[in-house]
Amino acid sequence: MQRKILSFHAQVWKIWCFMFFERYSHSKLKMCRLFGVFILAFSFSNHCKAQKGDPNPYADLFAHSSLSKMENYVGLGSDWGSRIYNLDTPAKDYVLGLNKIDGFDESPVEARNFPSFKKEVIKTLEAEPEPIQSLLKDKLFRIYVCEDLGGSAISGFIQENGNTKGGFVLLDAKVLDRKANEWITYKENSIYTKGRLAVNVRIEPDEANTKNNALRYILLHEFGHILSGTQKIGPSFFDAFRSYLRFPFFSGIWKSEKIASMDTSFFPIRSKIHFYSGSVSLDEEWEKIYPVLEKSPFPTLYSATNADDFFAESFVSYVHVILEKRPWVLEIKDGEKVLYQMENGITKPSLEKQREIIRKILFKL
Template structure:
């Protein structure tokens, strides 16, 4: 037992020593194997994740993406990013996890599915959106997100890094239980009632049935109606409706890509190759009214 205890202490010491060394590195170079807790989470889900060793080309993509992050993200990650990791056979796109630290400083690991290094934002975002729909009901329909040809890793990094900034600065409330009522922040006031429940005026029966609200894939032919309903809310995407954590991450990511990097971001619904609906979040007045809140990410 004493030997096991000493081994555990040694592992913790080495982990903390590694973090002390990595804080002197640029955030993009803090590439480590993912924490065992992350592997366990995926194994418990029936997956067999393995560490992915980056190629030189992939490392260059990672470093380039980090250089595009907003000023506040750069500042927070310099102090609070423990490591980034890449996996093959990972069930989701990314996972941000807290890492034990020797003091009160919050530090995080972000684990990415390595495959996104070889996808564009348009390809990845479209594939993610399509899980909301059952396309077998009407093959005449096509849904696509046009978001440019930059690496999907950039979008996912922006999103996950926003989670880290949010966790460190508490830009949204962080309840211990999801049903807890919390004092709102500027990012949640008049939009969210609880962590994953919008205020009543933004609850729509159809939107509540969508995949990211806990529903099942819906017939693809209802997509125009879904996006018409979404246009009557302040949420920039269907995924933003999952919780206020995802909302702030989606809002900042789409804003940064479109307004700071001049990339497109819009959803098209086509029937028989003819466009029948077009949704562009940053042209929605409800979404536009929130953009002034995002100055916090740039005034550092």
């Protein structure tokens, strides 16, 4: 690829020089050569940057945290009870490092209701059917419970001899105290300033609208991040630079972690969407968001925030909607009046390749 680019721009340079040689003086020919060299250098620099990828601010933290090292998980128990811990010092240090990078001030503490919350986590995990149950047992090595995390949940990765073997998840027991529909509705509305309109999301029928099913959805999303590492879906989180160019799951959709292919033309407001920021007016902008989202290759709005969450959200959407046939409906409401309604987009024709990749992971094809 680099040879082709060099060859092309060498030809451009020769043509420019020939034109100026025929018509202008020797001094103009010098300018032409300099301009040609500039074009060549600029194009080659941009190509190399795209191949190399963006700097990864988390690489040093992941590489040096004791939570990332496989030797700390020797003798891993097969039962979920042996894998669930209250916050300890290594886990706290990991969160503090992550929060510092992300600009959060929170300092996590141990969960006060750890025994009861642990029971709920075990109940949630044991309720998962196959093939999810086996995949979780194989790749989810540990769950930490805390409070004041700086979010609902975060995940991390465990390496052995340079390969990502599995991962861990940290949960905030204090934050995760909502039923499924209330939690995801709260999350979706966290983007917007207070106004007349509001978003309502339903991911469970009334009889299944429980805190356990909110926890289930969150765990599956975080587990999606872990799978992206173990299955090499995207660039390694341990690399100093991360590029998505050679990974089929992101092809044609993501140029980099935070830049989508359709940003300038089809979905320009996408880059302004930040969950938990309260920075966008739903009243003024909803028609630029959800109708466009429905026509895009993103299954949910959260999946449109960055490339890594594109996979994690696609994974949980696949399990939730396709595998387990649960509902996922979003409405824009003005009081009781429904202005707009859409479903999870994981079944879109534009996501056929992504569905096939997830299906192969789940069923080991």
